[in-house]
Structure formats: C-alpha cells, structure tokens
Amino acid sequence: MGSTKAPASRGIRTTFPEEPPAFTGTRPSASVVRIRYELPGDLHPASLNARLNFYRNRFDVGAAKRWMARPGGDRAYALILGRHSGIYPRRFRHLKNVPLIIDDVEGPAGLRPFLLKYLPEGVYYDRNVYRSLAEARAAGLDYTHAWRSRQFLGQELAFDLDPENLDCPIHGDIEAKMKRHQGLSFCDWEFDEVRRQAGDLFDRASKSWSELTIVYSGRGFHVHVIDDDAFRLSRKERGRIARSYARRFAIDEWVTSGEMRLIRLPYSLHGMVSRVVIPVPRKDLDRFTYDDPRALPTARRS
Numbered sequence: 001m002g003s004t005k006a007p008a009s010r011g012i013r014t015t016f017p018e019e020p021p022a023f024t025g026t027r028p029s030a031s032v033v034r035i036r037y038e039l040p041g042d043l044h045p046a047s048l049n050a051r052l053n054f055y056r057n058r059f060d061v062g063a064a065k066r067w068m069a070r071p072g073g074d075r076a077y078a079l080i081l082g083r084h085s086g087i088y089p090r091r092f093r094h095l096k097n098v099p100l101i102i103d104d105v106e107g108p109a110g111l112r113p114f115l116l117k118y119l120p121e122g123v124y125y126d127r128n129v130y131r132s133l134a135e136a137r138a139a140g141l142d143y144t145h146a147w148r149s150r151q152f153l154g155q156e157l158a159f160d161l162d163p164e165n166l167d168c169p170i171h172g173d174i175e176a177k178m179k180r181h182q183g184l185s186f187c188d189w190e191f192d193e194v195r196r197q198a199g200d201l202f203d204r205a206s207k208s209w210s211e212l213t214i215v216y217s218g219r220g221f222h223v224h225v226i227d228d229d230a231f232r233l234s235r236k237e238r239g240r241i242a243r244s245y246a247r248r249f250a251i252d253e254w255v256t257s258g259e260m261r262l263i264r265l266p267y268s269l270h271g272m273v274s275r276v277v278i279p280v281p282r283k284d285l286d287r288f289t290y291d292d293p294r295a296l297p298t299a300r301r302s
C-alpha cells in the first residue's frame, strides 16, 4: 500500500474497546456541553486550517517512521477527530467522538493521506505489535484478546505522566478538577511538576532498562521503553511495574499495565494545545517548556 493511495473507508472501524489516555476516568459529558479548558500561555485548540497546514507542510514523516520502526512488526493507528476541541470537518460529524482505527497502512507515510482527509485533533498508535495485521484481520482478531493471539509479538512499555493526576496547590486534586469539568486543563505549576517527575521517572527506569525516550505529549510527558525484554513483559509483570511506579509518580497506571494501549504518535500535532508531540533528550528536559521551538507547529524544521 503506497502513501499515494487515497484514503478509503477500508480498514477504518469506528468501534474500539478502549479510549485514548486522556479520555478515561470520570469525564464530563463533553459531547453535550462544550467545556472551555484553561490552558497556560498561548496554548489553544488547533483550527482545521492549522491542522491542514501542519500535516501538509510540517509533519516530519521520516522522523515518525523512524520512531515506528522499532520494535519491528505491524502496527495499528487511531485518530480522534474533534472530541475535546469540538473542531472537526463537518462532513465527519458522525465520527467526531469515536477513535477511527486505521490498521492497513504501512507506517506514518501511509497514514498521511488519512491525516489530510480527517484533520484529526489527536493521532495515536497502538503499542501492541503484530506479526501481520492483514492475517490478524483475516482471522477476525479481537484486539481486546490480542495477548492470546498467535499474531501478537509484544507491547511497547510506556509511562504516561499527566498534569491532571497531580495535586495542584491552586487547582486541587484530580477529583476537584473533574468535578469542575476541568480534567484536561492544566497550569504552569502542574507542567513544571510533571516535567520534574518525567526526569525522575526516566532516571529510575534507566536502572532497569537501557533504551528509554522521554516524549513531550502536549500536556505532559511520556516515557517509552524500547528494550526487547520490556517489550516481552507479561501482563502480570506490567501490572506490578505500574503499581510500583504509581506510588511515586503521577502516571496513568492503565497505560503501563497495558490495559490502555493507545499512545500519541510522536511528531503528530496535539490539537487541543497546538503543539507538536516530540522526543526531548534527558539533558534538555529541565529547561524544556511548551514554547520550545521544536514543539511549535509553525516553526520551520531544521
């Protein structure tokens, strides 16, 4: 399947057993009442034009492809069109809240026509890796039971650090934020604290594994572990690791445990904040802000 292939409905399903990280938990009925989120600085939802401009001119397909190359195997992607921003192409109104699963493209280059067509608010990939998704589809693979499939090779281990999980001196704990329907809002205090935790988590996890990457996710940070032995961890081991890290860090346990498999695609646009999801070297982390030139969607790539 070449990257020039026009997006078709084939390979897109509108049902998925799970939801992206930020969308779990006790969330307000955002589809009924438009929530205005409080975001620091000039962070703001991206317009359709901004998304089109980004995926047409700025999206670094090569970097995204290198990211997805490891571990090798077939991967599925998911797009969220406009669930939180309320901004989506009108002709896809019926799809605005549901993850669109794309599991028949070869990497980010194959994904690009879909990005230009749907102009999504968020782009995710499934951390599960399969021997062949074509064969998995033919066999009617149920993603929720993928671990038992012969096609299943493993899952990328990741930690998801979100500002809403922090107890903020100004905005309170997660329950207080959810009660005010502000689960996706965050402030500079929370950003600084979640960044500090990302560094600490990286340093701690580096004692167990050797290939780790910190990714700025738009609101918080992800720590990805690329080591082969982490990729092959059992669900039980993942659950133990998740519980252990959750005692010290503001992580979403269900991401690390593997229940929630979707994670933002690095180099994609986070449409709620108009920032690019990008890896941040550990040595740069302490100085990193959401206004870093590397995270600005309109900045010229070097």
Ligand SMILES: [Zn+2]
Binding pocket: 168, 169, 170, 171, 172, 186, 187, 188, 189, 190
């Ligand atoms: Zn706060």
